[in-house]
Each structure stands twice: as C-alpha cells, then as structure tokens.
Amino acid sequence: xxxxxxxxxxxxxxxxxxxxxxxxxxxxxxxxxxxxxxxxxxxxxxxxxxxxxxxxxxxxxxxxxxxxxxxxxxxxxxxxxxxxxxxxxxxxxxxxxxxxx
Amino acid sequence: xxxxxxxxxxxxxxxxxxxxxxxxxxxxxxxxxxxxxxxxxxxxxxxxxxxxxxxxxxxxxxxxxxxxxxxxxxxxxxxxxxxxxxxxxxxxxxxxxxxxxxxxxxxxxxxxxxxxxxxxxxxxxxxxxxxxxxxxxxxxxxxxxxxxxxxxxxxxxxxxxxxxxxxxxxxxxxxxxxxxxxxxxxxxxxxxxxxxxxxxxxxxxxxxxxxxxxxxxxxxxxxxxxxxxxxxxxxxxxxxx
Numbered sequence: 520x521x522x523x524x525x526x527x528x529x530x531x532x533x534x535x536x537x538x539x540x541x542x543x544x545x546x547x548x549x550x551x552x553x554x555x556x557x558x559x560x561x562x563x564x565x566x567x568x569x570x571x572x573x574x575x576x577x578x579x580x581x582x583x584x585x586x587x588x589x590x591x592x593x594x595x596x597x598x599x600x601x602x603x604x605x606x607x608x609x610x611x612x613x614x615x616x617x618x619x620x
Numbered sequence: 621x622x623x624x625x626x627x628x629x630x631x632x633x634x635x636x637x638x639x640x641x642x643x644x645x646x647x648x649x650x651x652x653x654x655x656x657x658x659x660x661x662x663x664x665x666x667x668x669x670x671x672x673x674x675x676x677x678x679x680x681x682x683x684x685x686x687x688x689x690x691x692x693x694x695x696x697x698x699x700x701x702x703x704x705x706x707x708x709x710x711x712x713x714x715x716x717x718x719x720x721x722x723x724x725x726x727x728x729x730x731x732x733x734x735x736x737x738x739x740x741x742x743x744x745x746x747x748x749x750x751x752x753x754x755x756x757x758x759x760x761x762x763x764x765x766x767x768x769x770x771x772x773x774x775x776x777x778x779x780x781x782x783x784x785x786x787x788x789x790x791x792x793x794x795x796x797x798x799x800x801x802x803x804x805x806x807x808x809x810x811x812x813x814x815x816x817x818x819x820x821x822x823x824x825x826x827x828x829x830x831x832x833x834x835x836x837x838x839x840x841x842x843x844x845x846x847x848x849x850x851x852x853x854x855x856x857x858x859x860x861x
Contacts, residue, residue: 522664525681525691530671532699534728540709541727545716555809555844558743560711562810563817564704565736565795567837570821572788577683578826585785592789602793603640609789614782 584620588613634752637737642756644786645733646764648675653768656682662769669765673731673758676701680830701831707838708735715745729754736791741798809848816840 549557573589574580592609596602649669656665659682672678677698684694708730716723729751738750799811817837824833 521691522660522668525695526664526668526671528695529668529674529677529681529698532695533672533674533677533702533705536699536702536705537709537730538724538727539706540711540713541716541723541730542720544710544713545720545723545727546714546718548714552845554714554743555848556841557711557714557844559809559813559841559844560707560838561735561739561741561743562795562798562814563838563840564708564711564834565739565791566814566817566840567704567821567834568732568736569788569791569795570818571825571834572784572791574822575825578828578830580822580825584782585788588782588785589788589792592785593792596789596793596796602790605793606640606786606789609785610782612782613785617782 584613584616634749638753638756642760644783645760647783649761649764650768653765657769669762703835712745736794807848813840813843
C-alpha cells in the first residue's frame, strides 16, 4: 500500500488548512463586524469540540460514562475547583462507571 | 489556572498549561498506534503521527482504510475531518505578528489544545502561549504512538482509564471564563454562540461525515454580525451571585 502518499497528502493538507488564515489575514485588524465574528469563532469551536468529545462515537450520538464525567467536571469548575483537579475528578468518575458496567 | 493574561512570562505558561494534557494525548496516540500498526506497519504508523500530527485526521483515515476504502477516500475523509483548522487559523490570524514566513510557521502549530490554550477571549490570542503549548502535545502524541506500536496492548485499552474525558473538561475550563467573564461588561453573544454550536454539532453528527459538524458549528459565530446588546446597567450586576 502506498501509505507514504497518504501521509504526505495528509501532512501537507493539514498544514495548509492551519496556515491559510495566518498567512492571508495575519497581523491585520479586520473591520469591526468581522472582528466580532472572529471573536466568536473560538467559543463556537470549543463548544463543538466539547460535544464531539463527550457525546459522539464516530457518527453516533451516545450518552455514556463520559457524559457523567463531564457533568462532574462542569460542577467542579463551577465551584472554582482548579482545572487539573476537575479533570482528574471527571476521569475517576468516568473510569469507575466503566468498570462498574 | 490560566489568568496571567499577556504577561511577559507567557511562554512558560503555554508549556505549563499543556502539561495536564500530556497523559491523555499520549493515551490517544497509544490507541492510534495499537490500531494502526497491524494495518500500516510500525514505521509508517509512527511516521504518520510524526508528520501529520493530527489525531482526528489519522483516525478518520484509519477507519476508512480498515473498512476497505481506498487511499483517495481515506485522504479526503481525513482532510474533511480537519477543516475546522481553517476557521481556527482565521480566528488566530489578527493576533499574529511578523512576516508571512513567521506566521506560516506559527500557524502550523495550531492544534485543538494549543488553540484553546492560546485563546484569551474576545477574539484575542496569546500567540506565544499557543506556540509553547504545541511541543508537549507533539511529544506526547508521537511518544504515545510509539508505545502503542511497541505493543502497549498489554496495558489494555487506554480509554478505560477515563482519560478521554480530560479533553472536554479541559476545553470547558477554558470556555467558561469567556462565557461568564467576571470583570467584563456582560455580553450574551458568546453564550448564544456556544449553545448554537453545540446544537449544530449534535444535529449534524448522525447525518454528516466526521469533521463537518464542527466546521458548520463554527458558522454559529456569524451571530456576531449583529451588534451585541450589552445588558449592562449596574442595576443588573448584583443579580448574579
């Protein structure tokens, strides 16, 4: 199998996707409306990453041990527990649930 | 906690902020190594992690190849899964300094975790924090793959340790301060956008190819085309306890 072709295509393609924005639009402040949109891209993407990391397996929507872990983590964060501690608490809940089921 | 905004010591902060993710990233890299080695071979599996450095793309390609799909299909699925880097790059761009080459090299360091770590809210990014978050992720990813290839099968499926839930909780810890800022005028737009993006991702996941839901979710940011209604007024501030 020509795996190395796949590797090169993926590497070049991924770097292109990452760098088109910085190269074309880097260092310049866009107009105000666009600035507001760009400012909201991060919360949109982070929120989407949280959802995919918690509630999906491939193309399936699932509610499993990760959901319980995230809930515990979210409550901990809300109570101003340091992030690393909240992550560990979430992982413990998640792992316990997996061993229990 | 990530509170040292724009201090001159931003680079160790990026390094430090990324440390808690070293273990979970290595665990995911290990899963990739375990799954990829029988199909691609040891060298190619490690090379792929070292050169592509993107779990989403690599797992997408692997699942296509495992189910008998061809190289072209595997490549397009993997790149589609990575299209979220396009809006990420444009979001980071205004915070960048230096010439095109410098911006190209820094842009190549964008990954999910470094993007989130460099994020300072209100569309601003600490580029050195982003850049310094990348090395830990890279070493953990490639190291994890090597461990997986080298027969970490004995340890068992790393997902059973619950490490995979590190990512959403970590991302949430860096999203919450932006949604509910303490010292900024209240602005509901980030909350609306986050909820909208989550909904789009949930709705599209079962019906769209991997990667597309997150890309489309980025479009939730278009809410910003309307000027935000500042529900300021000191009268309201005391309501939130």
